[in-house]
Amino acid sequence: MSNRQSSMARDIEATPRIVARQALELEEALERLVRRLRRESPDLVVTCARGSSAHAATFAKHLIERYVGLPVAEAAPSIASVYQRTLRLSGKLVLAISQSGNSDDLIAFASHAKGAGALTVAVTNETASPLAAACEFVLPVGAGPERSIAATKTFVATAAALLRLVCAWVEDPNLLNAVRRLPDRLALASRLDWSRASEVLSNSTRLATIGRGPTLGMVREAALKLKETCNLHTEAFSGAEFLHGPIALVRRNYPILLFIPTDAAAAGMRQLCSDLDAKGATLLIADTIATVGIALPVLPAEQPEADALCLLQSFYLMVVALGDRLGVDIDKPPHLQKITRTT
Amino acid sequence: MSNRQSSMARDIEATPRIVARQALELEEALERLVRRLRRESPDLVVTCARGSSAHAATFAKHLIERYVGLPVAEAAPSIASVYQRTLRLSGKLVLAISQSGNSDDLIAFASHAKGAGALTVAVTNETASPLAAACEFVLPVGAGPERSIAATKTFVATAAALLRLVCAWVEDPNLLNAVRRLPDRLALASRLDWSRASEVLSNSTRLATIGRGPTLGMVREAALKLKETCNLHTEAFSGAEFLHGPIALVRRNYPILLFIPTDAAAAGMRQLCSDLDAKGATLLIADTIATVGIALPVLPAEQPEADALCLLQSFYLMVVALGDRLGVDIDKPPHLQKITRTT
Structure with missing residues (x-):
């Protein structure tokens, strides 16, 4: 199936x-x-x-x-x-x-x-x-x-x-x-091909997702989705927070998925990409102008917050394909119901 | 050394x-x-x-x-x-x-x-x-x-x-x-023997830490310390947040470290411990009355926030021992300096 x-x-x-x-x-x-x-x-x-x-x-x-x-x-x-x-x-x-x-x-x-x-x-x-x-x-x-x-x-x-x-x-x-x-932009984002990401992630057991500004909420959501549907240990970070400790995890071929915002936070995120590339990490980068790592296709920049949402739409479809590669049923996350009641 | x-x-x-x-x-x-x-x-x-x-x-x-x-x-x-x-x-x-x-x-x-x-x-x-x-x-x-x-x-x-x-x-x-x-309480906490935790964690590659109320900040700090010094992929959660998705990660023998607060949040955390135990997770539980999993010794309860800090003190010393078991030098986290400057 x-x-x-x-x-x-x-x-x-x-x-x-x-x-x-x-x-x-x-x-x-x-x-x-x-x-x-x-x-x-x-x-x-x-x-x-x-x-x-x-x-x-x-x-x-x-x-x-x-x-x-x-x-x-x-x-x-x-x-x-x-x-x-x-x-x-x-x-x-x-x-x-x-x-x-x-x-x-x-x-x-x-x-x-x-x-x-x-x-x-x-x-x-x-x-x-x-x-x-x-x-x-x-x-x-x-x-x-x-x-x-x-x-x-x-x-x-x-x-x-x-x-x-x-x-x-x-x-x-x-x-x-x-x-x-x-x-319309979400519909266009649905057609972007992120199969390079599903290829890399199908061979990974854990990864980090990194965003900043408008993409921080998106990478947190991306990390949760990979946990829920694909049993991938994925933790999300802000680009700045990652430098305050978690970067110690990075080894050669350590996979990191980055959502670069289309605003003033992009410069710092691109600097981070260069640094992580130099450390040998395997970078999956959603950016209009990725110069290192594996570039994931994105729409031309228009407005930062809406652009961030479009990244997530492409990501979600990648998860569907990743589920196929891993042979998991993404509709059946273990231990979860549709409505979670907590006190 | x-x-x-x-x-x-x-x-x-x-x-x-x-x-x-x-x-x-x-x-x-x-x-x-x-x-x-x-x-x-x-x-x-x-x-x-x-x-x-x-x-x-x-x-x-x-x-x-x-x-x-x-x-x-x-x-x-x-x-x-x-x-x-x-x-x-x-x-x-x-x-x-x-x-x-x-x-x-x-x-x-x-x-x-x-x-x-x-x-x-x-x-x-x-x-x-x-x-x-x-x-x-x-x-x-x-x-x-x-x-x-x-x-x-x-x-x-x-x-x-x-x-x-x-x-x-x-x-x-x-x-x-x-x-x-x-x-005085911190000094007493320094003498508690958490070697059961270092034993389990020396055979793990990733884990979750869970707290709530006064212990949430503590388990976040614990997770960062394991990342920085022992290359252990550790993510921290609030007890309630864990149920909203991340629990999908739990498999048999999945290691989870829980800091139970000594206040009204304890009941819910203990219920969570029972649920996770039933799913076959390997639980390391810092609690005054752990009934499932591996009980880590703690001081008698006095005041919730101070008690939470004492848990962390015992944890820190466990990390030193864990570093020895893993053969890592905890003074040399990769890629980190003492002062991290971010913009």
């Missing part, structure tokens, strides 16, 4: 269409939320999420800090769910992000935050979920039913919804244009 | 003494800072750190959210250093944490934050460093010169300084007592 007929592959292929349809579904909810944000002007955003959604939260942190200029904190949900402590969150914006809207710890955090006077927003694919009920606002991700256990289209759709939120909030013309073009 | 004579081993052995001496060194600086905190009462704390110091920041996040009730954000230093964006941080407390005080990205973030009206504090072992100069307040960690490249005593001393900060801030009698007893 080939993974090309898997639920995961069908989800990935549906993503561009889903993201296109999302515009309409989100419009009204976004308008109301942004009106409120302008009136209350919160000075802090707190994201609350687990798993793939936590990587969407990493993406949101970068987006909001970069374009809105507000600090973003990632919640430790246990503060509410285990320690029963309510934080001082009056007037702050809380984004609770969850595909299923069903994790008890996120619900507890959102409820505590609402009780403390925060403006609470559920970003979820299930608008009838307990998380949606616990929040004042709901942003429907609109990805439709996801049959694959490992999230892909809900991740991209969630990240796209967060991009739309920031876009509506700051009305940056480049962002607006990028959001409009995102479905 | 045995690692027992290494710089790293001597640093670890000096730690209890260093932490005892720190009380005096920090007293005045802490008093002035706490006076200011009471006057200005910031509603957000932002930590800014890399490497081991970032794990101390994780510990600080838990401490501050749990005992002070303020949300804590971990800064992405690139926002200032790469993207030149100044965040809205007026009146917020920024804790820039760095052993050497020499990383350009942290200095850039602290300078931007100070310019934006934040109350900036350098928590550093080098009070004459550029980071200390960039901040309004300096909390001297007082660890003395650290000769080992992999940080150990500066990590514990930094975490202890952050514990003292929260202690002075909230004046909780249990915390005060725990801080007072910490040097």
Whole structure:
């Protein structure tokens, strides 16, 4: 059986269409939320999420800090769910992000935050979920039913919804244009051939993924996907963090997958590529102008955050092919259910 | 050559003494800072750190959210250093944490934050460093010169300084007592025999470390230490996060090191231990009452955050022994210098 007929592959292929349809579904909810944000002007955003959604939260942190200029904190949900402590969150914006809207710890955090006077927003694919009920606002991700256990289209759709939120909030013309073009760009990214990556990774037992700025959330998501579906021990790092210790792991032929952002962080990442190449690592580099290592094809640069999402779309399809090479069924990750409930 | 004579081993052995001496060194600086905190009462704390110091920041996040009730954000230093964006941080407390005080990205973030009206504090072992100069307040960690490249005593001393900060801030009698007893407890923890762990890990190529609440920062630090000194691919997770995907990695005999906190998070962690045991994982469990897996000896429970630090002290000494079993020189991690400068 080939993974090309898997639920995961069908989800990935549906993503561009889903993201296109999302515009309409989100419009009204976004308008109301942004009106409120302008009136209350919160000075802090707190994201609350687990798993793939936590990587969407990493993406949101970068987006909001970069374009809105507000600090973003990632919640430790246990503060509410285990320690029963309510934080001082009056007037702050809380984004609770969850595909299923069903994790008890996120619900507890959102409820505590609402009780403390925060403006609470559920970003979820299930608008009838307990998380949606616990929040004042709901942003429907609109990805439709996801049959694959490992999230892909809900991740991209969630990240796209967060991009739309920031876009509506700051009305940056480049962002607006990028959001409009995102479905077409995702479709183009689906056609890029990353088989060089699946070739290398089918002979690996562990690897590092490295990103920075808009690609940090993407490489975290990539690492989780390789763990879940292909039993590949993959850890994600920011380019800067990798130098503060983990680089000690690098040996000759050590495989590293790098997502180079199409913005000011590219220069440092390319310097890192050269350094890692000199140490003999096997580099898989998604970049518009890779000069060392194995170059993975990417779309021409347009707008950094949307470009980062397109890298992930190409990556997801590579995972399908990698599953075939490894002879694993990517629809059956061991020990996992579609909805993970944690306290 | 045995690692027992290494710089790293001597640093670890000096730690209890260093932490005892720190009380005096920090007293005045802490008093002035706490006076200011009471006057200005910031509603957000932002930590800014890399490497081991970032794990101390994780510990600080838990401490501050749990005992002070303020949300804590971990800064992405690139926002200032790469993207030149100044965040809205007026009146917020920024804790820039760095052993050497020499990383350009942290200095850039602290300078931007100070310019934006934040109350900036350098928590550093080098009070004459550029980071200390960039901040309004300096909390001297007082660890003395650290000769080992992999940080150990500066990590514990930094975490202890952050514990003292929260202690002075909230004046909780249990915390005060725990801080007072910490040097003696660290000395006792140094004598616990974790050789069962070094035995198992000397036959492993990769593992996961899992903690929650006060032990999350500790298992992150533990994972980095195993990467740096023993070339062991080790990734750290929160107990809840592990269930959202990474658990797919677990196979029979997969090694997992768990630090069980001595607080309300213990119940969930023990449930996780039972589940992982049922899946056939090889569990190394630091807990007062481990019922499955291999039990590592720990001190009787006293106060959760101080107890968590004691686990790490026992762990560090285990790493020295593990280095001997593996025949590696733990003072010579590949590709690393004592001071890592990143932009």
